[in-house]
Amino acid sequence: MPMFIGTTLAQQGNLSLKSQAVLIFDAQQEHTIYDKKADNVMPIASITKLMTAMVVLDAQLPLIEKITIQPADIDSLRNTHSRLLVGSSLPREEMLRLTLMASENRAAAALGRTYPGGMKAFVEAMNSKAFELGMGNSYFVDSTGLSGANVSTARDLTKMVLAAYSYETIREFSTTVAHAVALPYRKLIKFNNSNSLVRSGTWEIAVSKTGFLNEAGRCLVMYTQITGKPIIIVLLDSFGKSARIGDANRIKKWLETTYHRTITSG
Numbered sequence: 001m002p003m004f005i006g007t008t009l010a011q012q013g014n015l016s017l018k019s020q021a022v023l024i025f026d027a028q029q030e031h032t033i034y035d036k037k038a039d040n041v042m043p044i045a046s047i048t049k050l051m052t053a054m055v056v057l058d059a060q061l062p063l064i065e066k067i068t069i070q071p072a073d074i075d076s077l078r079n080t081h082s083r084l085l086v087g088s089s090l091p092r093e094e095m096l097r098l099t100l101m102a103s104e105n106r107a108a109a110a111l112g113r114t115y116p117g118g119m120k121a122f123v124e125a126m127n128s129k130a131f132e133l134g135m136g137n138s139y140f141v142d143s144t145g146l147s148g149a150n151v152s153t154a155r156d157l158t159k160m161v162l163a164a165y166s167y168e169t170i171r172e173f174s175t176t177v178a179h180a181v182a183l184p185y186r187k188l189i190k191f192n193n194s195n196s197l198v199r200s201g202t203w204e205i206a207v208s209k210t211g212f213l214n215e216a217g218r219c220l221v222m223y224t225q226i227t228g229k230p231i232i233i234v235l236l237d238s239f240g241k242s243a244r245i246g247d248a249n250r251i252k253k254w255l256e257t258t259y260h261r262t263i264t265s266g
Contacts, residue, residue: 015254017247020217020237023154024251027162027223027230033255038154041137042236045211046103046194047157047219048145050164050174053100055125056092056111057167063093073109077146078213082106088183098181100174102191103210105144112143119143133159148215154234157221161232165207165223174208195220196245203252206230210244220244226255 098104115122138152207223217237238244
């Protein structure tokens with residue numbers, strides 16, 4: 001059983017992070033390396049889309065089935081932009097890839113809408129999955145994460161990322177650097193991964209998801225390899241456009257130097 005109890009080693013070292021809630025988890029030894037406000041319930045924005053992907057894949061819906069963007073998929077809450085115009089049709093597989101790599105809201109909305117029983121049944125499945133994973137402080141209300149009522153904790157999200165890692169499709173799609181889709185109104189539309197660390201090529205990342213809402217701040221979760229070990233990093237409510245990336249790089253450097261030396265010399 002994974003141990004989600006924090007240690008004080010990071011506090012004793014020189015690890016200063018700007019994210020309001022943090023959890024660093026050693027997935028090999030199954031223990032928490034560092035946590036900060038890891039049990040605070042907070043909005044999680046598009047980190048929600050990892051749960052969306054798991055629910056879609058658990059239902060074993062045909063990935064080759066075409067899904068068409070409908071007016072119901074338009075974001076009327078935040079009025080976010082999308083290049084997937086109403087009437088755009090793509091296989092469910094492509095909608096899932098765009099949801100994970102590019103955080104495409106209309107794609108995520110369409111995935112929930114086309115679930116058997118519609119969005120209501122989809123959200124119920126999301127919360128059932130959260131319960132199954134032991135995410136007792138999490139609650140979901142939509143498939144996109146656009147509502148601030150999608151909430152969780154850094155500790156719960158560590159469990160979600162650990163579960164997401166077991167899905168090969170999520171590993172592939174969430175770490176796709178760039179992808180182009182063909183639509184009738186344009187020859188090709190290129191989408192890029194929303195996580196610049198995936199695009200940089202300097203990290204070994206197996207699962208990735210970013211998120212942002214004003215009330216959630218900038219969020220980032222990753223399953224990555226550092227010093228040869230599988231590490232889960234959860235960063236919530238980072239203030240400033242580059243804060244979550246800066247925190248991730250500070251964590252990587254700390255794990256490679258201070259923490260790694262302490263463990264190997266202990």
